[in-house]
Amino acid sequence: MNFVASILFISSSILFFFISTTVAVVAVNGTFSVSDFKAVSNGKVDSTAAFADTWTAACNYTGPTAKFVVPKGAYLVGPVAFSGPCTAKMVIQIDGRIIAPAVLKTMPEKPNNWIMFERLAGMLITGNGSFNGMGADTWPKNKRNGKVFPTNIQFSFINDSTVEGISSIDSRMFHIMVYKCVNLKLTKLTITAPETSPNTDGVHIGLSDGVTITDTAIKTGDDCVSIGPTNSRITVTGVKCGPGHGISVGSLGKYKDDKDVTDILVKTCKFHLTMNGVRIKTWSESFPLICKNYTFDDIIMSSVENPIIIDQQYCPAGNCPKTTSSKVKITDIKFSNIKGTSTLPVAIKLLCSKSNPCTGLSFEKIQLKNKVGGAVANSTCENVVKPTIIGVVKPALNCTTV
Numbered sequence: 308m309n310f311v312a313s314i315l316f317i318s319s320s321i322l323f324f325f326i327s328t329t330v331a332v333v334a335v336n337g338t339f340s341v342s343d344f345k346a347v348s349n350g351k352v353d354s355t356a357a358f359a360d361t362w363t364a365a366c367n368y369t370g371p372t373a374k375f376v377v378p379k380g381a382y383l384v385g386p387v388a389f390s391g392p393c394t395a396k397m398v399i400q401i402d403g404r405i406i407a408p409a410v411l412k413t414m415p416e417k418p419n420n421w422i423m424f425e426r427l428a429g430m431l432i433t434g435n436g437s438f439n440g441m442g443a444d445t446w447p448k449n450k451r452n453g454k455v456f457p458t459n460i461q462f463s464f465i466n467d468s469t470v471e472g473i474s475s476i477d478s479r480m481f482h483i484m485v486y487k488c489v490n491l492k493l494t495k496l497t498i499t500a501p502e503t504s505p506n507t508d509g510v511h512i513g514l515s516d517g518v519t520i521t522d523t524a525i526k527t528g529d530d531c532v533s534i535g536p537t538n539s540r541i542t543v544t545g546v547k548c549g550p551g552h553g554i555s556v557g558s559l560g561k562y563k564d565d566k567d568v569t570d571i572l573v574k575t576c577k578f579h580l581t582m583n584g585v586r587i588k589t590w591s592e593s594f595p596l597i598c599k600n601y602t603f604d605d606i607i608m609s610s611v612e613n614p615i616i617i618d619q620q621y622c623p624a625g626n627c628p629k630t631t632s633s634k635v636k637i638t639d640i641k642f643s644n645i646k647g648t649s650t651l652p653v654a655i656k657l658l659c660s661k662s663n664p665c666t667g668l669s670f671e672k673i674q675l676k677n678k679v680g681g682a683v684a685n686s687t688c689e690n691v692v693k694p695t696i697i698g699v700v701k702p703a704l705n706c707t708t709v
């Protein structure tokens with residue numbers, strides 16, 4: 308090799324090295340890490356742009372799968388939307404702690420969210436990182452008065468996807484919102500906020516089909532899981548709830564567009580020190596829709612105020628005329644293998660609609676005691692067409708059938 312040739316060789320090697328390392332940094336086998344896009348892992352420097360840039364690169368990757376990685380460390384991130392459709396299937400590996408700024412400027416177009424995933428199919432979110440909404444300073448302003456604060460993590464238009472392992476901490480409002488999703492599985496999540504934090508529902512599901520929540524621990528200030536209007540095939544298993552307000556279907560029937568909620572399974576769940584256990588709630592003044600085919604099975608209640616409750620007389624402002632009666636029809640609902648303790652005397656409370664009595668209710672093997680002094684629990688049962696009783700059901704039901 309002469310001198311010129313060796314210079315050329317060296318410089319082309321350097322050039323080659325430079326190009327290959329640049330490419331390698333951005334995507335080894337389709338892996339895109341926020342740390343390669345200038346995210347700072349000290350939890351103090353705003354890394355929002357780095358997260359957005361990493362997402363854009365990963366979403367445009369042309370291989371079959373792109374991996375978006377948040378390595379260990381703490382990252383200060385403002386509101387950000389991870390939007391599809393993407394060219395590749397997205398695997399999102401969250402090992403770090405993602406932290407909201409103390410003053411959260413909301414997205415102008417999506418003011419209700421901090422972190423948002425939307426329009427993706429075949430997505431996987433994994434890792435044991437966390438999303439901390441830093442909600443404490445918001446809670447005193449959040450008076451359960453309808454004012455909306457950002458959701459920690461929103462999933463909109465997500466199909467055939469799985470979210471596993473991650474945690475949601477101290478959300479300003481809901482922790483996780485599932486909206487217009489089809490076949491979304493949430494598993495092994497940890498959701499925590501103080502009992503006193505208002506409106507911090509664990510998972511709220513709306514307008515979705517085929518959502519499952521499994522093996523998840525939820526301690527929060529509102530419903531652990533709330534299933535709103537227009538949902539079908541929702542399965543909740545292996546959820547530990549408490550503190551919190553329980554697992555609820557509702558409130559239903561407030562808006563004209565509220566549609567049926569069908570095929571719900573809540574199985575093998577535990578409630579500890581919650582306001583409610585399993586609940587169906589409809590507005591007393593309501594539009595018509597149907598609740599059909601629910602099973603609540605294999606449930607342990609420990610110190611729960613209202614372990615089993617159907618409330619069709621919901622009227623929080625207390626201003627509904629006595630003559631109003633919910634147009635929501637509740638039918639084909641099975642409660643089985645439910646045992647434990649209530650903290651209020653009425654362990655089973657069934658307040659159905661006068662104009663649309665509950666039909667097809669079935670109770671099998673229910674053993675609920677009143678925690679206070681070991682007293683016998685009792686029940687209320689209004690506007691229920693004769694329920695089916697199988698095995699021992701305590702407290703006994705004494706229903707006024709219309």
Ligand SMILES: *[C@@H]1O[C@H](CO)[C@@H](O)[C@H](O)[C@H]1NC(C)=O
Nearest residue numbers: 392426427428464465466489
């Ligand atoms: C998800 O499924 C719905 C209904 O099947 C469909 O309309 C929508 O385009 C799908 N979205 C994605 C991101 O694949």
Ligand SMILES: *[C@@H]1O[C@H](CO)[C@@H](O)[C@H](O)[C@H]1NC(C)=O
Nearest residue numbers: 379401402433434435436472
């Ligand atoms: C979760 O975190 C622990 C402790 O940092 C680590 O050892 C483990 O590998 C992580 N698990 C996953 C699935 O990332």
Ligand SMILES: *[C@@H]1O[C@H](CO)[C@@H](O)[C@H](O)[C@H]1NC(C)=O
Nearest residue numbers: 540569570571572600601602
């Ligand atoms: C009732 O819902 C369950 C899911 O909980 C489902 O497996 C079953 O097929 C539904 N039954 C009917 C008759 O649709």
Ligand SMILES: *[C@@H]1O[C@H](CO)[C@@H](O)[C@H](O)[C@H]1NC(C)=O
Nearest residue numbers: 652653682684685686687688
């Ligand atoms: C249930 O028991 C409590 C306490 O003994 C009593 O005050 C209440 O009236 C009872 N309610 C019904 C519906 O029997």
